[in-house]
């Protein structure tokens with residue numbers, strides 16, 4: 001499990017730890033980890049040219065102490081001081097003592113241009129908003145140079161708590177972050193600015209529940225349903241799929257294809273695309289008599305390719321089993337009917353659908369995904385899985401949200417969402433909570449997308465067919 005905590009929580013943990021340690025000890029831990037990561041990146045420290053971009057906070061302090069360590073190992077280190085009068089005094093002294101030099105921003109051009117490595121210590125968790133006008137040109141200089149860029153704690157200019165980028169920010173190849181991941185390092189658009197992320201343990205004691213977590217292979221393996229010796233189809237879970245229309249029969253086929261590979265014991269299909277479903281998947285139990293009279297299920301998926309028929313959506317929402325609401329179903333669902341449900345509801349919008357539900361624009365949702373997914377979850381009193389370049393899942397209680405680490409741009413293909421909804425519905429039927437079903441489905445689906453594509457375009461049905469291979473990979 002990879003965990004991320006918001007700034008306020010990090011600050012509290014830092015205060016508690018600092019009270020028990022000698023002055024400056026934490027900063028030394030951070031600087032030592034940072035210098036080690038830089039040395040790994042450089043390969044050979046001796047003779048390398050390193051430029052430090054130094055703001056006036058402790059983020060600049062970390063950077064100066066790390067620069068001093070590199071200078072002691074023979075690097076030529078130059079610090080660009082954004083605000084010479086307010087530079088961390090101890091850090092600057094240490095750098096000078098180790099043979100490093102300091103210059104003002106107007107002389108940064110040449111140094112950055114010739115550097116092998118640039119450290120971004122402009123601002124860390126103390127920053128708000130995009131970079132200020134005096135700092136922004138330094139980010140641009142770093143981006144234009146051939147040097148590797150290492151962000152200290154986080155790329156300056158991103159919002160640590162949300163992953164928003166509200167102006168100019170530093171683009172890093174590597175981010176060395178201290179104590180814990182920050183949510184912004186795991187969520188686009190900021191995630192893209194961070195490059196790869198290396199965590200340096202500085203001994204912070206953090207609360208049990210993070211703000212955001214990313215499941216890893218072992219976590220997902222522990223959550224995947226596993227049939228017991230005397231399982232029958234009902235014990236494994238039956239998932240009902242109310243999807244497809246005369247116009248969009250393919251959505252039904254794809255949702256069923258995901259559901260069949262998601263661990264439920266049987267898949268019941270209800271809707272007008274029964275013939276297409278049976279032709280492809282003869283093991284499906286098909287009915288055209290509406291969800292209410294379809295027989296027993298442990299979870300419903302409603303909405304993919306449903307067109308404009310609100311009837312099945314209302315019927316499904318009135319049941320007392322978990323419901324996954326996707327695509328057209330999101331538009332057709334009545335807000336009060338969703339809020340009134342006693343069993344869990346999992347909504348799976350993409351950014352455009354989320355924007356329509358929130359009455360905002362797609363760009364707003366994509367720029368502030370965590371805020372959007374949490375807003376939707378609260379508004380509908382439901383668990384929400386927001387699809388996209390960073391898929392997020394959040395519950396209605398505002399607790400720990402999940403971010404999916406396996407996503408791939410190859411999944412941006414027609415019908416891929418239908419496969420995901422079937423897969424997640426199947427996991428709901430197998431008994432996973434809405435948060436687990438959503439995040440496990442996103443994880444497996446992302447991995448299946450990678451397998452299916454393997455460097456070349458693939459269709460949504462290929463993604464469904466790759467689910468068993470992804471599942472085995474996680475299990476093994």
Ligand SMILES: NC(=O)C1=CN([C@@H]2O[C@H](COP(=O)(O)OP(=O)(O)OC[C@H]3O[C@@H](n4cnc5c(N)ncnc54)[C@H](OP(=O)(O)O)[C@@H]3O)[C@@H](O)[C@H]2O)[C@@H](O)CC1
Pocket residue numbers: 014015018026027030055056057058059060062122123124125126127128129130131132135152153157178202
């Ligand atoms: N605490 C600890 O135990 C440990 C903390 N550690 C380190 O401390 C860091 C936090 O340090 P911090 O609190 O000093 O804040 P920091 O991120 O340096 O920023 C403040 C400065 O930025 C400026 N500024 C603000 N916004 C800006 C913008 N948009 N664009 C440009 N500038 C902007 C702001 O200016 P001002 O408003 O004062 O004029 C102020 O000068 C943390 O990220 C980690 O690296 C590690 O050593 C481990 C132990």
Ligand SMILES: [K+]
Pocket residue numbers: 059120121122123124151152153154155156
């Ligand atoms: K930084």
